[in-house]
Amino acid sequence: MRRHSIIRALALLALTASAARAQKKILVYTRNFTPDNKGYVHENIPFAVAALTKIGAEQGLTVHVTDDPSVFDDAKLAQYAALVFANSNNEAFATDAQKDAFRRYIQRGGGFVGIHSASGSQRDWPYFWSVVGGKFVVHPKIQPFTVRVVDSAQVATAGVPAEFEWTDEFYFLDHLNSGIHPVLVSDRTKLRSTEEMKPPASEFPNPTPLAWWQTFDGGREFYIALGHDKATYTNPILTRLIANAIVWATTKPKHVASSDVSVATVPKPTRSGYAAVNGLQMYYEMYGSPSSRMPLVLLHGGGSTIGTNFSRIIPLLESTRTVIAVEFQAHGHTRDVDRPVTFEQDADDIFALLHELHIPKADLLGFSNGGTTAMQVAIRHPEVVNRLVIASANYRRDGMQSGFWDFMKNGTFADMPQPYKDAYLKIVPSEEGLHAMYERDNRRMLAFKDIPDEAIRSIHAPALVVVGDADVIQPEHALALSRLLPHGRLCILPGTHGSYMGEIMTPLANDEVPRTFVSIVTQYLSSKVN
Numbered sequence: 001m002r003r004h005s006i007i008r009a010l011a012l013l014a015l016t017a018s019a020a021r022a023q024k025k026i027l028v029y030t031r032n033f034t035p036d037n038k039g040y041v042h043e044n045i046p047f048a049v050a051a052l053t054k055i056g057a058e059q060g061l062t063v064h065v066t067d068d069p070s071v072f073d074d075a076k077l078a079q080y081a082a083l084v085f086a087n088s089n090n091e092a093f094a095t096d097a098q099k100d101a102f103r104r105y106i107q108r109g110g111g112f113v114g115i116h117s118a119s120g121s122q123r124d125w126p127y128f129w130s131v132v133g134g135k136f137v138v139h140p141k142i143q144p145f146t147v148r149v150v151d152s153a154q155v156a157t158a159g160v161p162a163e164f165e166w167t168d169e170f171y172f173l174d175h176l177n178s179g180i181h182p183v184l185v186s187d188r189t190k191l192r193s194t195e196e197m198k199p200p201a202s203e204f205p206n207p208t209p210l211a212w213w214q215t216f217d218g219g220r221e222f223y224i225a226l227g228h229d230k231a232t233y234t235n236p237i238l239t240r241l242i243a244n245a246i247v248w249a250t251t252k253p254k255h256v257a258s259s260d261v262s263v264a265t266v267p268k269p270t271r272s273g274y275a276a277v278n279g280l281q282m283y284y285e286m287y288g289s290p291s292s293r294m295p296l297v298l299l300h301g302g303g304s305t306i307g308t309n310f311s312r313i314i315p316l317l318e319s320t321r322t323v324i325a326v327e328f329q330a331h332g333h334t335r336d337v338d339r340p341v342t343f344e345q346d347a348d349d350i351f352a353l354l355h356e357l358h359i360p361k362a363d364l365l366g367f368s369n370g371g372t373t374a375m376q377v378a379i380r381h382p383e384v385v386n387r388l389v390i391a392s393a394n395y396r397r398d399g400m401q402s403g404f405w406d407f408m409k410n411g412t413f414a415d416m417p418q419p420y421k422d423a424y425l426k427i428v429p430s431e432e433g434l435h436a437m438y439e440r441d442n443r444r445m446l447a448f449k450d451i452p453d454e455a456i457r458s459i460h461a462p463a464l465v466v467v468g469d470a471d472v473i474q475p476e477h478a479l480a481l482s483r484l485l486p487h488g489r490l491c492i493l494p495g496t497h498g499s500y501m502g503e504i505m506t507p508l509a510n511d512e513v514p515r516t517f518v519s520i521v522t523q524y525l526s527s528k529v530n
Contacts, residue, residue, distance in 0.1 A: 024061050024081035024250050026111075028052050031067040031121075032089040042087040042117055044230040051233040052086060055243045061250070072098035074105075081250035082111030082220075085118035087227070092121040092128070099125065100515070106131055106219035111249030115242065116227035119173055126175070126288070127315040133180040133214055133223050134173030134268075140193045140201075142169055142228065147210060151183040154213060156222060156244040160184075164237060171225035172197075172204045175268050179216060182209035184226075184241075211241065213248065217312070220249045269325075274333075277352035278345070283333035284326045284353060288318035293526065294363050294386045297350065298325040301368025301392075301498075302441040303420045305332035305427065309367050312502030316518040321525075324362070326353065328373075330437045332427050341440040343369070347376035354384050363525050365389040367498060369441075375451065378459040388463035389521055390481070392473050392497050395451040399477030408445050413438050419504045453484060462487040464524045466517070468495035491520055 028049060032041040049065050056063035064080075071077070072093060083105070085092070093099045106112065112131055119136040122128040129135040144167045149157050170191055185207035188194070194201040210225045222245040224238075232238050269285035276282075285306060296317060300309040306325040317323050328346050330336035339345065350373065354362060363386050366374030371393020378385045394400055407415075416438050424434050463485045467478035469492055482488035493500040495513055502514035 025079050026052075026056065026061050026063055026082045026084055026246060026250065027071065027077075027080045028063055028065040028084045028086050029067065029071070029092070030065065030086050030088055031069060031092055032087075033091045033094075035091075040089060040117075042089070042228070044116075044228065044233065045087050047230040047233040048086045048115060048227065051239050051242070052084060055239065055246065059243060059247060061246070069094040069098050072101045074101050077101060077105045077110070080105075080110070082113055082246060084113045084115065084246065085121060086115045087117045088121045089117045090121065090123075093125075099127075103127060103217075103515075104512075106217050106221075108218065109252065110219050111246075112219055112221040113242070113245050113249050114221070114223040116169075116171070116225060119171065119223065119225065126318050129175045130177055130216055130315055131219065131221055133212055133216070133221065134176040137172050137174050137199070137204075138197050139169040139171050140191055140197055142167065143192055145170055145186050145191060147184050147186050147226075148207070149183060150185050150207075151181060154181070154183050154248075156211075156213065156241060156248050157183050158244055159240045160237060160244075166226065166237075167229070168226050168232065169228040170208075171210070172201065172208065173225070174204070175270075176205070176209070177214060177216060177268055180209065180212040180214045180223075182212045184211035184224075185209050211245075213245075217315075220252075222246075222249050275353050275356040277349050277356060279339065280329055280337050280349060281335065282326060282329075282349055282353055284324055284357070287314055287323040287325070288321060291321045293321040294361065295322040295324055295359055296363045296365060296525070297354070298323060299346075299350070299364060299366035299370030299373050300325075300327065300331065301370050302445065303331075303416060303424075303437065304368075304504075305423050308420060308423045308504040309370070309498065310501075311504075312514050313518050316515065317522070320522050324357070324359075326350065330433070330440050332424065335428075336433065336436055336440070341444050343372050343376045343444070344380065346373040347380050350377050351381040351384055360384065361386050363387045363389070365391065365521065366393060367391045367501065367503070368393060369444075372451075375456070375459065378461050378463075379451075379455050382459070382461065385461045387525055388459070388461050389466060389524070390463055391466040391501065392468065392471050394473050394477060395456060395481055396477065397448060397450060399474055399481075401472050401474060404472060405446075408442065411442070417505055423504065456481065456484045457486060460486055462489075464489045464491060464521070466491045466493065466500070466520075468493055468497060468500050470494075470496045472497045489524070493517060 030045050053063050114132045119132050123135055144165055147166050148163050149160055188201050188206050188208045213222045226238055269287050271286040274281040274283055298310050305327055310325055327334045329341055361384055364374040371390040374388050374390055378388055465478050465482040465488055467473050467475055475492055479490055482490035500513045500517045
């Protein structure tokens with residue numbers, strides 16, 4: 001125990017010294033806004049600002065304080081090592097451009113610290129919930145409760161008692177990211193007056209996290225639910241925790257494994273589960289709120305999972321419509337069964353899944369092998385397809401770049417990208433299962449046969465064909481496919497296979513291109529077809 005404390009203290013000392021030498025700046029943001037000016041504004045804000053100003057002086061940080069959303073501009077944000085949302089609430093941003101600047105700041109590795117009601121900011125924007133790590137829902141009456149440190153190795157807990165009594169609003173959040181690492185928790189079953197809460201306390205995890213860290217979408221984020229009472233901002237427990245969190249958020253790690261940064265954390269789905277389809281227990285996740293717009297089904301590529309292909313774009317897509325993401329046979333959460341793995345079978349599984357979910361019709365976005373599956377769904381089950389987005393997919397063997405088929409024939413398991421292996425093993429810790437997935441995908445590709453032209457011409461659903469200009473799929477092939485489809489359109493974006501949508505193998509892709517891709521897709525799905 002003593003050794004842990006010494007190591008943690010030395011680590012914090014090193015981080016603090018580093019921060020002081022760099023004379024870093026932090027932005028303390030306190031906006032509380034609703035159009036009717038009736039939103040709750042915490043009286044603690046001046047006290048939180050005073051505490052943060054003192055912390056800045058102690059840590060050698062320059063502190064800027066504002067509630068003006070115009071600060072969310074690329075050039076202005078570039079000067080800050082971290083953004084501290086100190087009891088902000090309701091609408092944090094005034095324009096979409098400000099949201100975009102905030103997103104880019106996070107994606108470029110920016111630090112973020114949220115305090116107390118920061119989790120009540122921007123409740124209509126899933127990306128912001130994901131940065132915080134969750135979205136505020138409810139709290140019972142202010143009361144005392146016991147708080148425990150559950151991550152004594154995290155530098156943010158240095159100097160924080162292993163267990164302490166605290167009186168505060170006990171915050172319950174939903175949409176908790178799967179990637180958060182709790183550092184403080186409490187037992188919700190010990191609370192009083194929770195019977196008045198809606199939803200009930202029993203619907204939230206126990207122990208309930210009250211502070212955590214994460215590295216969502218390339219950033220370094222820390223959230224602390226404590227801090228309602230203005231007096232707590234002179235309590236050394238809270239001020240130490242906040243100071244440590246800021247030092248952590250403003251300090252870049254010296255060495256980060258590529259697998260740690262290549263996959264952005266997927267936001268927590270609103271619903272997930274397994275559906276019995278064709279002898280398979282197929283895993284699916286649903287995102288976003290119910291919408292009048294057509295639901296969108298995401299179909300991943302070979303060797304992939306929901307996260308490896310779509311983690312960067314789900315937060316963008318779910319703000320516009322219900323998104324359903326699946327994992328095919330032998331991939332991720334969906335276990336293998338004794339039957340062939342074919343594009344036709346995958347298509348039949350999607351048809352059966354939609355029936356199980358009582359979804360009569362949907363838009364489909366398929367990437368790579370998932371794009372080929374999307375075409376097969378439209379061919380075999382046209383009644384369930386509204387529109388298609390076929391991203392980096394082939395329908396003929398000669399559509400691939402030169403040398404592709406030789407590589408597939410001569411390749412081995414060792415050639416499978418490590419981030420794909422890591423993503424699978426994180427879900428299913430089975431080397432046997434991983435090898436089986438590789439072998440099945442490899443055999444399917446080697447056995448691939450051209451989809452006949454007449455079958456492509458039978459697809460009457462409007463279809464957008466997307467390809468990167470340096471893709472493994474030849475742009476000429478994508479053009480030919482778009483012209484063969486009765487209602488085909490073509491989009492060529494700069495990038496390699498999937499880089500235009502932020503796929504796992506392109507962690508350094510231009511931040512703007514995936515956003516452009518999503519903008520094009522959402523506009524296409526919502527527009528009238530010419």
